[in-house]
Amino acid sequence: MASKMYDRAWLEDCLRRLAGEIVNNRTPSSAKALIGLRTRGAILADRLGELIRGEQGLELPLGYLDATFYRDDLGQGAGLKAVKPSEINFNINNRDIILVDDVISTGRSIRAAMGAIFDYGRPSSIRLCVMIDRGGRELPVQPDFLGARIEVPRGGFIRLKLHEIDPQGDAVYVVGPGEPEP
C-alpha cells in the first residue's frame, strides 16, 4: 500500500511558508510573477498567488505552462497524453519568474519548462518552487523554495494529490516499487 506522508494541514502550512519565502526573496528585479507547470503545479501556483494576495497584499501576475512540446523524451512516447494550452497573458521580459511544480525528480521537466518560458521573452531570473524533492536528479537543477525532501526507493514515486482535482483531497503519498496508485 502507498503510505500517506503528509495531509492537508501540512500542505497548507507549507504553502504559507513558501509564500512568505517567495515574497521576501531578493530577486534581480522587483517584479515577480508566478508560473505554474500543468497540471498540479498550476493549481499550487493558484494557491500561492492567493496566499500572497491575502497575507501580503501583493498581486502577482499568474500564468500556466504546459511544457509537453519541449520535452526530450519523444522517443519514449512522451507527448501523447492530453495537453492543455499554456496561458501566459503578461509580458515576462525583465520579470523574476517563480516556476511552481509539485514534485521534482530528474529535473528534465524543469529544463523543458525553462525552454518554454524563454519562448515568451527574456525574464530577468527564474526561481524554482516545488513541494516535494524526491531525489534522482539527472540535471543540475535545484529548487530555490522547497516544501520537503522525501527519499524514494528506486522504482517508487511520489503522488501529490490536490482537492481541486483529486478525490483523495490534499495529501502526499509515497508509493513503493510495484505498489498500486493511491
Add this chain to the structure above:
Amino acid sequence: MQWTRRHLLGLEELSAEEINFILERADSFKEVCTRPNKKVPALVGRTIVNMFFENSTRTNISFQLAARRLSADTLMFSKAGTSIAKGETMLDTARNIEAMGVDVMVLRHGASGAPWKLAANVSCAVVNAGDGQHEHPTQALLDLYTIREARGRIAGLTVGIVGDIAHSRVARSNIWGLTKLGARVMVVGPTTLIPREVEKMGVEVCHDMDHAVRECDVLNMLRIQFERQDGTNPFPSIREYKQMFSLTAERLARGKPDLLVMHPGPVNRGIEISPEVADGPKSLILRQVANGLAVRMAVLQMVAGVAAAS
C-alpha cells in the same frame, strides 16, 4: 486517453474520443501560433516529407509550415520534375525516400486508398492529405475545429454541406467527423452531385438550397470540381447551378442571424459562393486556414511521437 495511432488516414476509422483529442491538442498549438516565437522543439531532428502527386497550394503550404513550427526538417516532393514523370511507382518512390530516414510522410494522391497502401508498406508514419474522392481528414478536422471555436460546440448543430458531394473527399471526411461528434448533417445539391445511398452515412439529403439556408447553423460550401467531372455535365449550365445553389447575400439574409459560412478553398468566386459572402462577416474561410495550421501541428506531433516510440 493516450494517442496510439501511427497514421492519420481517415476520419471513418477514428472514434469521437480520438477526434476530440486532436481538437483539444490543436488548442495548445493555436496558443503556440499566437506567440512572438511561434516554434516549439517537439520534432527537432525529425524529417517530414510532403509527397504530393496532385496539385495543392493551401494544404501543401499548411503542412510544411506546421512541420517547421514543430522544428522538423521538411522535404517537398511533387509529381512534376521527379522520377514519377519517368514512371516510378508511388511505393518505389516512397521506399527510396524512407531509406533516407524520413519520420513522417504526408501524402496527397489522386487514387482513393493510396495512403492505406503506403501505410502498409513503410515503417514511418503516414498522414493522408487527400486521396482521390475518398477522404481529406485534416481538412475535416480543421472544419470541425473552426465550428467548435466559433460556436463552442458541435453536437446539436445543423451543418449543411453544399454542392459537389459526389466528387468531394472533403464532404466525406466532414460527414464522418460531424456525425461522430453529434451534429445533424444535411447534404445539399442537385441529384447528379449527390451520391446514391449517401443517407447510409447518417445524413439528410436536400435539393432545396433555400430550405437548407433556413435550417442550418453552418453552411460548408464546396467547390464545383470541374476537373473531376470527366466531360460529363452534372448540371445543364453554370448559370442554372448558380440560380439554384449559389450562396448569395440575398439568400444568406434569409438564414438564421448567426448562420456561419465555410469553404475549404479554392473558391470559384461567383459560382458556389458570391464574393460578398466569401469576404463577409459571416465567413469563416480565413479562420479555417489559420486553424488548419494548429490542427496539422497536432496531427504531425502525435503521429511522429508514436512512430518514434515504436
